[in-house]
Amino acid sequence: MINTGVNKEINMSSAIEKNSGKNRINLSPYLYIGPHLILFAIFFLFPTIYGIYISFTNWDLIGDPEFVGFANYQEILFNQESTFYDQLRTGLGNTFKFVLFTVPACIIVPLLLASGLNTKPKGMKFFQALFYMPTLFSVSAVMIIFSMLYSVSFGPLNHYLNVETNWIATQPYAWITLVTVTVWWTIGANMIIYQAALNGISKDLYEAASMDGANSIQRFFRITLPSIRAQILYTVVITTIAQFNVYGQPLMLTKGGPTSSTTVLLMYIQENAFGSGISIAGIGAALAVILGLCIMAVSAIQFFFLRQRD
Numbered sequence: 073m074i075n076t077g078v079n080k081e082i083n084m085s086s087a088i089e090k091n092s093g094k095n096r097i098n099l100s101p102y103l104y105i106g107p108h109l110i111l112f113a114i115f116f117l118f119p120t121i122y123g124i125y126i127s128f129t130n131w132d133l134i135g136d137p138e139f140v141g142f143a144n145y146q147e148i149l150f151n152q153e154s155t156f157y158d159q160l161r162t163g164l165g166n167t168f169k170f171v172l173f174t175v176p177a178c179i180i181v182p183l184l185l186a187s188g189l190n191t192k193p194k195g196m197k198f199f200q201a202l203f204y205m206p207t208l209f210s211v212s213a214v215m216i217i218f219s220m221l222y223s224v225s226f227g228p229l230n231h232y233l234n235v236e237t238n239w240i241a242t243q244p245y246a247w248i249t250l251v252t253v254t255v256w257w258t259i260g261a262n263m264i265i266y267q268a269a270l271n272g273i274s275k276d277l278y279e280a281a282s283m284d285g286a287n288s289i290q291r292f293f294r295i296t297l298p299s300i301r302a303q304i305l306y307t308v309v310i311t312t313i314a315q316f317n318v319y320g321q322p323l324m325l326t327k328g329g330p331t332s333s334t335t336v337l338l339m340y341i342q343e344n345a346f347g348s349g350i351s352i353a354g355i356g357a358a359l360a361v362i363l364g365l366c367i368m369a370v371s372a373i374q375f376f377f378l379r380q381r382d
Contacts, residue, residue: 127357132350144358156344156355160362163337167363170322170336171315171370173251174258178311179304182259186266187296200267207260211320218253219325246326246334254321258314262307269300305378309371316367337363 127144129137148156185203189196206214221227222239230236239245273296281291297304319338322328328335337359345356 123357124361126353127361129354131353133345133353134351137354140354144354145362148355148358148362156359159340159344160337160359162332163335163340163359164363164366166322166332166334167316167318167336167338169247170250170254170318170334171312173247174254174315175308175312177251177255178258178262178315179308181255182261182263182307183266183304185259186263186270187292189263189267190270200263203263204260206257209257211257212324214253214257215321215324218249222249240326241330243330243333246330250321250326250334253325254315254318258311262311265303265307266300269303270296273299301378305375308374308378312370312374313367316363316370 126137128139128141130140130143131137147154148160151157182203189200193199219240221229224230224236224238227239229239237245239249277295277299278291281295286294317338318336319342322334322336323339326334328339341356341359341363343356344352344359
């Protein structure tokens with residue numbers, strides 16, 4: 073009887089220790105992700121929530137915000153006589169044009185470059201560094217350089233082509249200039265991603281396809297592209313989001329011209345919220361919310377269709 077009681081006490085104590093171990097919270101994962109979550113909350117989550125709130129107010133950045141409900145959105149979306157209605161249509165239309173022109177090139181060009189470098193040509197490291205280097209430059213430095221290259225009076229492009237084309241202030245040359253500069257400046261990051269993905273494809277697949285009589289084009293579409301679909305999905309979505317947020321290129325290179333044909337929505341947002349004169353932060357925030365919703369919708373559609381194909 074005594075031994076039975078002692079065994080019961082031992083079993084009960086071990087069970088209590090096991091339960092206490094199960095209830096003990098492991099803080100190690102939170103210590104790792106904590107700094108990132110704090111920075112995410114400070115620099116993204118809270119500003120986003122506050123910006124959405126400001127879009128429902130009338131605020132000049134000085135006094136207290138005055139809540140006006142959906143008045144800003146009604147002004148922007150439905151009042152055809154309003155200046156802000158025209159700004160939304162012009163700015164969002166130009167932004168979509170920029171995305172449509174640049175995203176395919178920013179996906180196809182770095183993919184072709186990565187495929188070429190994957191063949192291990194002579195001087196591969198040099199060309200890899202050459203193609204990636206523009207990504208390290210700031211937007212202001214890139215725009216100043218290309219403003220000089222495309223200058224009508226002393227630009228080397230007009231000099232060597234023996235023309236007097238105003239590449240920056242006339243259409244369609246202004247769009248061609250913007251797209252060319254953006255693609256040159258941004259292809260490096262995607263190229264590195266594709267290079268890493270291509271290096272992970274088994275060489276046995278290519279050897280087996282070659283033995284079956286597949287040429288290089290067939291191997292590219294039947295082996296290479298299916299093998300890096302995840303990376304392509306990632307770069308398409310990230311590149312689209314980045315190009316929707318275009319601001320520096322049209323601001324510094326074409327100044328939004330000619331006749332507002334390259335003025336994107338972010339330029340109107342900055343002008344309303346932080347431009348000269350009295351700030352209209354509520355309108356600017358409402359325009360920013362609409363742009364954010366467009367980015368979310370386009371990204372979701374891309375993710376859905378590309379994931380379906382996967």
